Amino acid sequence: MPSQYTIYLVNQSSSTQTFWCFLTRPAEIASDPNVFANSSASIAIDSNDPSTNYFVIPVQYSVGAGASNNAVGLDVQVTSTISQNSDLAQVWNADYANAPPKKGPKLTLASTSTGPNSIKLVTNSFNQEDNESLGWYSNQSFGIQTASGFMGMTWSPSPNQSRTLTPKLSFYISVGSFGSSTLADWTQVSNDSAQVSVPGSFTGGACTVTLLNNGKWKIAPGKPAQFALLENLAFLKSDEHSQLMAMAYLEDATIQQDTVTQVHWDTSSVAKLSAEEEAEGYVANTFLTGTITVATALTAGFAYFVVSGVQFSITSVNGATTVNFSYSGAQSAATIQNLLVAGAQAIFGGNRP
Structure with a gap:
């Protein structure tokens, strides 16, 4: 397996478009309405731009934890205050403090392990209700950190919650008015998007996603023809x-x-x-x-x-x-x-x- 994958982007539409990349949800949280899409990976491409535009995606997952004055929900901007690169089979302890004072969480690697294709997040016991009554909201994230930005998902953790995630390298390429690190609905992300997956959509670690002038998508394995x-x-x-x-x-x-x-x-x-x-x-x-x-x-x-x-x-x-x-x-x-x-x-x- 390559250590990274490249998604080349071509805009054949009649106007400038902002392309976004979102990581699809692991099966364990695919139906959870309280898990939101979160991406800061975007690039604006002019109509028929001859330059090379792409997302380079490393095969390196990231886990994050945070606390802020913003409650986790649609159209809310959320970023983790601490994040760590994670390999498969690792278990991470996310420890949230009780307010006051308003403190950020700690995220540490556990000595235990989980399944070889999964990553596990374990949340400590904390007083979520009191924290939120003081306007202090916890968040937790999972995804991939790239040079273009983060692509993944965010939710509000429950006390004593353990969440095992089995990620898959599958991505939505979408155009639209999403906000950087602003939580989005998965239906909005996936509708009218191009979905590319490893290995089927890629050749030599690359695939090309083209937005056609009729608004439809074309996905081709490999680099652009030029x-x-x-x-x-x-x-x-x-x-x-x-x-x-x-x-x-x-x-x-x-x-x-x-x-x-x-x-x-x-x-x-x-x-x-x-x-x-x-x-x-x-x-x-x-x-x-x-x-x-x-x-x-x-x-x-x-x-x-x-x-x-x-x-x-x-x-x-x-x-x-x-x-x-x-x-x-x-x-x-x-x-x-x-x-x-x-x-x-x-x-x-x-x-x-």
């Missing part, structure tokens, strides 16, 4: 690409760019260097073989294809969209396998004999 061209820019400016174009011209051949839809790896090996070669600092070549399938039919009997400046030899063809290939080069097997994935853009060229 990124594939940028990734191949170094190759397009290289001597190898010039030679490829020259060969295409001289041989009356063609080149074709296509999207990889499926990759299957067969074999992997690394050449063994002699002692003399190791002493000279030579790097052992990696040998890989496999099969790729692309989105559209290949228009010629190509000899090779290039992905992000790395060349692969085509060894045979299996139908109109599938080819067997091999790689031989100095890059590691892991590097090549992370490069050649579904969603990658491949440039085909050369003529197979």
Whole structure:
């Protein structure tokens, strides 16, 4: 699993839109009307803005606790006064003080653990009724803290309450007039939104969410199409690409760019260097073989294809969209396998004999 996921945002509507990202609720609190959506992660994007806009979401959960003069409820701005990064299986003790005086809570990691896919919050015994009569309201939050802001949920904890949460990496992308750290209704958040989930919506840790000019959403695994061209820019400016174009011209051949839809790896090996070669600092070549399938039919009997400046030899063809290939080069097997994935853009060229 990647350590972070990137949601790329494209605005094809006719006006500037503010995109918000909300983390979906764990199953344990999915039907609780007293748990509210809470996000400060937003970005305003102009109509057909050519710049790159995205949310980067680390796989790192966060728990929070707070107390303030604001009661937890719709349209109330709430932020935790203390928050901690949390790993799965951890248990956190949230200790709230009795007022007066009006003090913030403490949030400490317990020595116990919970299920391997869950996080548990344990609230102490405190006098909630007296605190609230003095205008001092407790809150508790769970979510993910990103560079763009917090995305998660907030509720008012009850004394002696234990809450076990089994999070899922699923998100709502929505546009609208939400307020930063202002509690929102889940129906409002989820209606007319795009929902993306790990792993199905992502390829290579990325997905692209587009707001179309008819107000509907389009979700596509991987980066935006223009990124594939940028990734191949170094190759397009290289001597190898010039030679490829020259060969295409001289041989009356063609080149074709296509999207990889499926990759299957067969074999992997690394050449063994002699002692003399190791002493000279030579790097052992990696040998890989496999099969790729692309989105559209290949228009010629190509000899090779290039992905992000790395060349692969085509060894045979299996139908109109599938080819067997091999790689031989100095890059590691892991590097090549992370490069050649579904969603990658491949440039085909050369003529197979």
